[in-house]
Amino acid sequence: MVSDLAPKDVSVSPEEKFREFLTTRGKRLTQERDIIVREIFADHEHFDVDDIVARLDRPVDGRRVSRATVYRTVAQLEEAGLIRKVARANDREVYEHDYGYPQHDHFICDKCGTLIEFRNDAISAILENVALEFGFRMSGHRLEASGICADCAKPPTGRHRKLDMIWFNVAAGCWRRWTFAPRPG
Amino acid sequence: MVSDLAPKDVSVSPEEKFREFLTTRGKRLTQERDIIVREIFADHEHFDVDDIVARLDRPVDGRRVSRATVYRTVAQLEEAGLIRKVARANDREVYEHDYGYPQHDHFICDKCGTLIEFRNDAISAILENVALEFGFRMSGHRLEASGICADCAKPPTGRHRKLDMIWFNVAAGCWRRWTFAPRPG
DNA sequence: ATGAGTGCAAAAAGTTTGCACCGCT
């Protein structure tokens, strides 16, 4: 018998998946929620609430979505298993899609904040085993390895050093300080 | 030739280690900092800033340490590599000792917030290898596996169910809601 | 109709910071 239920069913759009989730909870897929989900799944990048709020700056379909609603919706998307927290950067929770995508982990650069994704099934497998030992019913994991990324580790070369150091100082501690979720100022 | 430099030199007290760190930075081990370090290393439990502030509620050696100083000192202890962030619970960063202790990871219960420590060298080894591939200079990692701990997974038995469910509701969603870092109210 | 959902602004909560005074070195 062929399995009709793939481990991850990607044939349904995130909106539809979200509607299903909401329905089972007696909740509604409002226009605002729909706008937010579409915006979040418009690309596969990591994001935080502020990113989404910024992207929804101007009205979509004649609707301006408030920050509060984005917070409320993101929380529900997380409950629904469509997104998940991956890290915390710049004092904000960073999310990523968790729908139709394989489990993976991240390196996070202490200097520039860049997130590097990698996949390693062995880690998940090990965790499953350890969880079993503890009688822990594991639902997922979050693994950030911190350090310095290849780009940041590479110091400025030769006679450019001095100039780069200025940039280093000005840019608050990194040659590529603002790769991820830059803050104004 | 025998190695005099063990991977982790535990023969020096945390205070002394901290002093060394501060000295190299032209900073001082003040009485306040000393008090905070001693308090943090008085036991091996996880802690957050609020815990330490609470523990230093009454004067030590005739000194009352302010919350601001605890924040400032904790940040420096982290820089010094004496402590590290392990998780975020109840909206607070949770720290643990990172001096003279082997690397380990945690399960964190979504219901009661309990942190379960476990050690698994294979995970670190795998990470080292992956980091190498990416040219990432890894300094450490943080791995939290989330889910439900054995105690919370075990539903109340038989005819106690109803009573326990009341507790379940009252205690905001968990039979052992406040195992870690309880909040007032 | 009716109750869930939204926007707005105010409130929380944790963390940071400016400033005047204090105290190591």
Add this chain to the structure above:
DNA sequence: AGCGGTGCAAACTTTTTGCACTCAT
């Protein structure tokens, strides 16, 4: 003396919430 450190309170950030109005179902 000189400069780093502290306490206090105000400032800042991110996130949550109360409330009156709106809108799916």
